[in-house]
Amino acid sequence: MAGIASYGAYIPKYRLTKETVGWGFPGEKAVANFDEDSITMAVAAGADCLGGMDRSRVDGLIFATTTSPYAEQQGAATIAEALDLRHDIFTTDITNVLRAGTSAIRAAADAVKSRSAKNVLVVAADQRMAPPKSGADRTMGDGAAALLISSSKGLAQIDGFHSTSEHMLDVWRSADDAFIHSGEDRFIADEGYHRILKEAVNGLLEKQGLKPADVARVAYASTDPRRHADMARHLGLAPEQVQDPLYGRVGSTGTAFPLMLLVGALEQAAPGDRIVVVGYGDGADAIIFQATDALAKKPARRGISGHLDSRDTIADYDQMLQWRQLLAKEPARRPPPQPMSVQAAYRDRDQNLRLYGMKCSACGRVQYPPQRVCTFCRSKDEAVPWRLADRRGEIFTYSMDYVGGTPDVPLVIAVINFEGGGRMLVMLTDRKVDEVRIGLPVEMTFRSLGTFSEGIHNYYWKAMPLREGAPSTA
Amino acid sequence: MAGNGISDQVAIIGMGCSKFGERWDMGPDDLLVEAAYEAFEDAGVEAKDIEAAWLGTYVTAFTGQLLAQALKLEYIPISRVENMCATATDAFRNACFGIASGQYDIVMVAGVEKLKDTGFTGLGSSVILPNTNVMPPAPPPAQFALAATRYFHHYGIEPDQGRNTLAQISVKNHHNGSMHPKAHFQREITVEQALRAPMIAWPLGLFDCCGVSDGAAVAIITTPEIARTFRDDYILVKGMGLAIGGKQGTLRDDFDFVHFPETVAAAKQAYEQAGISDPRKQISMAEVHDCFTITELIIYEDLGFSPRGRASEDVEAGTFTLEGELPVNTDGGLKCFGHPIGASGIRMMYEVYKQLQGKAGPRQVKNADLGLVHNLGGTPGSFSVGVGVFGTRD
Numbered sequence: 084m085a086g087i088a089s090y091g092a093y094i095p096k097y098r099l100t101k102e103t104v105g106w107g108f109p110g111e112k113a114v115a116n117f118d119e120d121s122i123t124m125a126v127a128a129g130a131d132c133l134g135g136m137d138r139s140r141v142d143g144l145i146f147a148t149t150t151s152p153y154a155e156q157q158g159a160a161t162i163a164e165a166l167d168l169r170h171d172i173f174t175t176d177i178t179n180v181l182r183a184g185t186s187a188i189r190a191a192a193d194a195v196k197s198r199s200a201k202n203v204l205v206v207a208a209d210q211r212m213a214p215p216k217s218g219a220d221r222t223m224g225d226g227a228a229a230l231l232i233s234s235s236k237g238l239a240q241i242d243g244f245h246s247t248s249e250h251m252l253d254v255w256r257s258a259d260d261a262f263i264h265s266g267e268d269r270f271i272a273d274e275g276y277h278r279i280l281k282e283a284v285n286g287l288l289e290k291q292g293l294k295p296a297d298v299a300r301v302a303y304a305s306t307d308p309r310r311h312a313d314m315a316r317h318l319g320l321a322p323e324q325v326q327d328p329l330y331g332r333v334g335s336t337g338t339a340f341p342l343m344l345l346v347g348a349l350e351q352a353a354p355g356d357r358i359v360v361v362g363y364g365d366g367a368d369a370i371i372f373q374a375t376d377a378l379a380k381k382p383a384r385r386g387i388s389g390h391l392d393s394r395d396t397i398a399d400y401d402q403m404l405q406w407r408q409l410l411a412k413e414p415a416r417r418p419p420p421q422p423m424s425v426q427a428a429y430r431d432r433d434q435n436l437r438l439y440g441m442k443c444s445a446c447g448r449v450q451y452p453p454q455r456v457c458t459f460c461r462s463k464d465e466a467v468p469w470r471l472a473d474r475r476g477e478i479f480t481y482s483m484d485y486v487g488g489t490p491d492v493p494l495v496i497a498v499i500n501f502e503g504g505g506r507m508l509v510m511l512t513d514r515k516v517d518e519v520r521i522g523l524p525v526e527m528t529f530r531s532l533g534t535f536s537e538g539i540h541n542y543y544w545k546a547m548p549l550r551e552g553a554p555s556t557a
Numbered sequence: 558m559a560g561n562g563i564s565d566q567v568a569i570i571g572m573g574c575s576k577f578g579e580r581w582d583m584g585p586d587d588l589l590v591e592a593a594y595e596a597f598e599d600a601g602v603e604a605k606d607i608e609a610a611w612l613g614t615y616v617t618a619f620t621g622q623l624l625a626q627a628l629k630l631e632y633i634p635i636s637r638v639e640n641m642c643a644t645a646t647d648a649f650r651n652a653c654f655g656i657a658s659g660q661y662d663i664v665m666v667a668g669v670e671k672l673k674d675t676g677f678t679g680l681g682s683s684v685i686l687p688n689t690n691v692m693p694p695a696p697p698p699a700q701f702a703l704a705a706t707r708y709f710h711h712y713g714i715e716p717d718q719g720r721n722t723l724a725q726i727s728v729k730n731h732h733n734g735s736m737h738p739k740a741h742f743q744r745e746i747t748v749e750q751a752l753r754a755p756m757i758a759w760p761l762g763l764f765d766c767c768g769v770s771d772g773a774a775v776a777i778i779t780t781p782e783i784a785r786t787f788r789d790d791y792i793l794v795k796g797m798g799l800a801i802g803g804k805q806g807t808l809r810d811d812f813d814f815v816h817f818p819e820t821v822a823a824a825k826q827a828y829e830q831a832g833i834s835d836p837r838k839q840i841s842m843a844e845v846h847d848c849f850t851i852t853e854l855i856i857y858e859d860l861g862f863s864p865r866g867r868a869s870e871d872v873e874a875g876t877f878t879l880e881g882e883l884p885v886n887t888d889g890g891l892k893c894f895g896h897p898i899g900a901s902g903i904r905m906m907y908e909v910y911k912q913l914q915g916k917a918g919p920r921q922v923k924n925a926d927l928g929l930v931h932n933l934g935g936t937p938g939s940f941s942v943g944v945g946v947f948g949t950r951d
Contacts, residue, residue, distance in 0.1 A: 418675070418682035420690060428689045435691055450808050458808040480710070480814050482702030483759035484695050486678055493759065496693045498703060498807065498814065498938075506810040508938075510693045521710045535690060543691040 085192035086237035087372065088202065089382060091131030092346045093124050093227040094333055094390035096513045096550065102400040110331025112224040114397065115210045117406035117490040118512055118530040121148040122158050122542065124227035125208035126165040126529040128339075130473070131385050132204065132229035133166060134554065141166075141231070143173040143203035145191055147183035147338045150210050151176060152531070152540045154258065161542060162206060164436040165529045167470055173200060181254070181304065183207065184228070184338040185362025188370055191232035192241050198234070205230045209337025212407060214262045216400075222307045224334025228342035238382070239349060239358065239372040245287035248366035251275050254306075265306075272310050276363060281317050283367035284359060291371055295319045298371070299356035302326035302344035304335060304363055326358075332391060338362075345372075347387040354379050389552030395515065405490060415488020423535040433468065438527060438544045440505050441466035449505035469505065471527065472544060476501040478523045483516065495519055499546050513547040524549040562830035566657040567794040568784035569947070570777050571600020574907040577772035577895035578741040585617045585671040586627035588773035592900075593628050593667060596775040601787055607777075608661040609634040613648030613668040614899035615641065616681060624667050641934025642848065643799070644668065645902025646943030649776060650797045656778055663783070668904075669773040670897030679769060680898075698758035698766050698849065700936035705760050705851035707814035712866045716760050722869045723850035724751035727764040727892055729878050730847060734889020736919045741768040741895030765850040770895030774903035776910075781950070790914045795927070795946040796833075798826030806938015819942040820859035820933065828861075831927075831946040836861040837883055840946075841925040842912055844905035846933035847890040856931060857885075860944075879920060887912060887920045902932035902943060913949050 100111040115124060125146055133141070144166075146159035159174035177183040177190065184207035191203035208227035213219030232241075253271035256263045265271065280303060288294065301320055305311035308330040315325045326344045328335075336343055345360040352358060352374040362368045385393075397403060404410035431452070433439040440451030445462035449469050456463050476499040483493035495511035497519075511519065512530055525546040532541040573595025575588045583591070597603060612624040612635055621635025638648035645668035652666040675681040679696045693699075709719040728748055734740040746764060754763035784791035800822035806812045824836075833839050845860070847853035857868040862883055863876075871877065877885040888894050888908040891901060909928035911917045917925075930945040 416676060416678040417694075417696070418677055420694075421682065422687050423690045424687035427687065431689050435689055449810070454808065458803070458805060480703045480707035482695075482699045482706055482761075483756075484699035484702075485756050485758060487694055487696050487699065489694060493756075494693070494695065494699070496695045496699055496703070500810050504810055506807050506812075508693060508807045521706065532691065541690055 084234060084236065084240065085195045085232055086235055086240040086375070087230050087349070088233035088235065088237035089132050089136060089231040090238070090346045090349055090386065091128050091134070091229040091384050092343050092386045092390060093127035093131060094387070095119060095124070095225050096393060096395050097397045098394050099400065099403060100396045112334035113226055114403050114406070115225040116513060118532070118545065119210070119225070120152050120531050121150045121208040121210050122152060122161055123529050123531055124210065124225065125158070125162050125206040125229070128208065128227035128229040129162060129166045129204060129206045132231055134384065138167050139169055141168050141172065141202050141204050143191065143194055143200040144168060145187040145203060145205050146176045147187040147205065147207035148176070148178055148209055149181060149183065149337055151178055161436070164432060165542070167437050167472070181338055181364035182362030182366070182368050184342045185360060185368035185370060188230060188232065188342070189244050189246065189368055195232055195234040202231055202233045205232055205342070207339040207342045209339050211337045212262050215404060215409065219263060219265060222330065222335050224336050226333055226336035226343055227339045228346050230342060236375045236377070238378045239352070239374045242371045242373055243287065243291050244368065244370050245283055245290055246366065246368045247279065247283050247286070249279060251279065251365055272313070276306065276310060277314060277317050279367050280314060280361055280363050283369040284318055284361055287359065287369035287371055293357070295324070297357060298324060298359050299352065300324060300326045300348040301359045301361065302341055302348050303361040304340040304344070306335065343387060349374070349378065350381065350386050350388055352378055383554030385552045385554060389554070393551040415486060417488050420535060423539050423541055425539070435543055438470060438472035439468045440471050442469040449501065449503065451505050451507050471501055471505055471507070474501045474503055475524060475526050475549065476546065478519070478521055478525060479506070480521060481511070481519055483519070497546060499525055509544070509546045511547065512545040518548055526550070563653050563657045563797060564795050564830045565781065565793055567653045567778050568781045568791040569794070569906070569910055570779055570784050570787045570791050571596045571602065572774070572776050572907045572910045573599060574739060574774040574904055575772050576739045577770045577897060577904070579673050580771040581673070583771065585623060585669050585773070588671065588771060589624060589627040589667055589669050592773040592775040593665070596665070596777050600777040602663060602777055604628050604630055606663050607633065607665045609655055609664045611636050611638055611648040611652040611664070611666045613638045613644040613666070613902070615639060615644050615670055617669055617671050617899060623669070640941045642846065642898050643902060643932045643934040643941040643943045644899045645774070646930060646932040646945055647799055647941070649903060649906065649945065650799055650943060652778060653794055653797055656780055663777065663779045665775060665777050666903060667773065667775045668900035668902060670899045671771050672769050672897055673771050697936065698761050701849040701851055702758040702761045704814050704855060704937040708851060708855065709760070711813065711815045714869065720752060720760055721748065722872050723765055723854065724748045725872050726847070726850040726853050727751045730886050730890040730892040733879060733887050733920060734893025737888045737894060740889045740893050741770045742889070742893040761849055761851065767848045767891035768893065768895040770897045772895055772897035772900045772904065774900045774907050776903055776906060791950060792910050792913050793948050793950055795948045796827035796830030798823035798944040800826070800942050802935060802939035802941070804939040812938060814937055815855065816865070817855060817859050817933070817937065817940055817942070819940040820856060820931065820944070823942040823944040824860050827944040827946050831948070833946065839927055840883060840929050841927050842884045842887055842909070842922045843929040843931065844888070844890070844908050845885055845931040847886055847892050848896065848933070852933065853885070853890070860929070860931060879922065884922050887917065887922060902930065905930040905932060906945065906947065909947050913947060
């Protein structure tokens with residue numbers, strides 16, 4: 084048996100809006116901030132999914148993406164550290180194809196069904212790039228989703244799969260390309276997307292002995308809104324059976340897209356509802372779920388609905404080009420970053436990636452970063468690790484730097500005090516300058532600090548103003 | 558601490574200070590020669606009379622060899638001292654122990670920094686060991702602005718009002734600096750100019766930030782007994798304090814960011830040695846570490862010049878102007894004289910020395926007989942602070 088024990092999602096706060104006017108496609112799309120990438124978004128979705136749960140029970144993590152920051156270096160391992168998972172777990176990345184997300188669900192379900200794992204976290208995230216203002220750029224957005232697949236029915240049990248594999252040059256990107264390429268659109272719609280996806284869904288329903296009308300919702304990705312609507316006709320679905328693809332609000336989020344739509348469907352599903360999710364790319368994966376009675380009470384998650392309206396618009400298209408380093412910017416007259424010490428990063432991995440501070444067992448005071456000798460009572464080696472990443476805090480003091488040359492001028496730095504004790508000097512991200520004030524409630528967010536020498540991606544935690552849509556129990 | 562520390566055991570018999578500023582035509586060795594030969598002439602000594610030396614520099618050199626090479630000091634002990642922006646006072650403090658211990662008769666302390674060769678805005682990098690690079694890439698203005706934001710909030714001061722107070726400190730230091738031919742900036746400004754200047758790190762604007770300068774300063778010190786054989790108006794070291802923070806500002810969630818305990822502790826050490834119980838009344842004039850205007854404001858309180866939370870009132874009352882009750886930064890301070898890191902503490906002593914000798918010209922403070930130097934390095938929450946008290950001979 085396999086089912087979804089929990090779900091979560093992530094949509095970046097920033098949206099490109101008015102710049103899309105004149106593209107022949109009104110609406111907006113979600114764009115990751117300059118300090119986000121597929122790993123950081125996967126962490127955010129994973130944290131949403133695991134909120135309030137015992138992380139020590141997670142014994143597997145699969146990361147699905149086509150935009151892992153590294154060609155060699157596992158994304159899942161970094162994500163597992165940031166999510167504070169155990170070390171003795173199975174982690175892997177499934178990459179290179181847009182159906183990696185649904186393939187990851189299938190792999191996770193196979194793992195729990197074969198009893199090689201009990202709880203496998205699937206995280207899918209993408210931050211793909213198309214040539215600026217191209218057709219694909221109009222419809223692509225950034226986002227992530229996470230599902231905890233467990234060996235029980237959970238919120239929705241997995242009833243079956245149907246997968247196909249077929250070499251198809253419709254969308255591709257070679258290792259040295261920044262942007263995706265696509266084939267001629269009528270060809271890839273007719274011979275690729277519509278045919279292959281339809282065969283997968285029909286194959287699944289046939290295996291299950293079901294008709295399209297037996298399914299409450301079908302969550303499937305598409306290259307654009309028109310193809311998506313055409314697909315519903317091909318599948319013989321009524322409008323209410325089609326999960327809202329969020330075009331004009333988020334955009335197509337690559338490997339995460341079908342999983343985000345699945346999360347959206349779960350948020351709206353009633354017990355007994357059958358949901359089909361389809362991932363497309365060099366074949367297709369179709370998976371059918373049935374919501375259980377447990378879904379009558381929705382878990383406290385930001386999910387899709389919580390993130391969707393928590394938004395801010397970016398200034399203009401140039402802003403996004405700068406965030407993606409596609410528009411040159413005069414560097415500040417400041418020293419270049421020092422080379423990063425991988426040895427120091429190894430030594431400090433718990434404090435930097437897991438955001439462990441320490442709580443002194445003698446006096447009870449929380450300190451970050453961890454100290455061998457307590458700052459308050461001088462007890463030596465008498466502290467326990469104290470994870471701060473899931474704790475909220477508030478700004479004690481702050482400043483705004485206009486000369487340091489960071490991409491987000493002014494760089495807001497803040498001293499924050501955590502609920503339950505502890506303090507940290509942090510960068511503030513996803514902020515509006517005029518909302519920054521002493522006392523502002525903040526939450527922690529895992530972000531990229533950029534690329535250092537020899538292509539090293541450095542990750543750390545920043546604070547951000549508490550986003551709307553937060554579950555009250557988090 | 559034993560007795561009065563080094564009070565009255567060390568005397569300054571000569572000082573020199575290079576012109577501070579953008580010294581494109583001068584290397585660090587040239588700057589040291591400029592300052593040292595002024596000090597030699599002032600003291601009436603030659604390089605060959607120097608038995609030992611201490612060189613303070615933050616990033617310009619690693620060892621004392623720079624000083625040996627510049628001045629042709631031959632095979633004598635030279636220690637290089639580094640303590641961030643408090644480097645020079647700490648170098649001086651270490652040299653004092655060399656005299657007070659009886660080991661040496663005449664030693665020199667030199668501070669130098671060549672900052673303008675980096676091409677950077679503000680300070681360059683001071684990282685010695687590669688690290689994980691996760692700390693916010695916030696230059697000093699943004700770090701000190703953390704204290705300004707909190708100070709305003711803590712005392713219920715509206716940011717506009719607070720920025721106006723800070724501007725007055727800058728205006729005072731520009732006025733004083735305009736009267737010193739060696740100062741980096743010698744132009745007066747108005748409060749309006751300061752408030753209209755570009756923002757560097759909210760709430761600190763351009764004129765809230767000190768100069769980034771090249772420069773060197775030198776002191777020749779000896780025992781009071783030997784000093785009498787050189788000159789009548791030697792200056793006595795009355796007390797030297799040094800206090801080092803341990804990142805309490807972020808490790809302790811109860812640290813307030815509106816006072817700097819390192820200054821309080823270093824001042825306590827120096828005051829005890831110097832027998833100072835009422836600094837506001839007893840001290841004639843002070844040179845303090847105004848790297849940013851907010852630093853000077855908080856220093857007034859940390860040194861006991863103003864009651865807690867009341868420094869703004871003293872600024873408004875003109876307490877710290879040249880004509881005020883306790884003139885501060887009579888030579889323009891870091892703001893206008895400039896801030897070549899490793900030289901600054903000795904530059905401060907240079908002004909105190911001239912004031913106590915009555916040789917400060919248009920900046921002369923009347924009846925100056927006890928002067929204070931306060932030198933601070935690091936960022937709010939973890940500082941290195943040196944405080945020195947100097948007096949005229951009895």
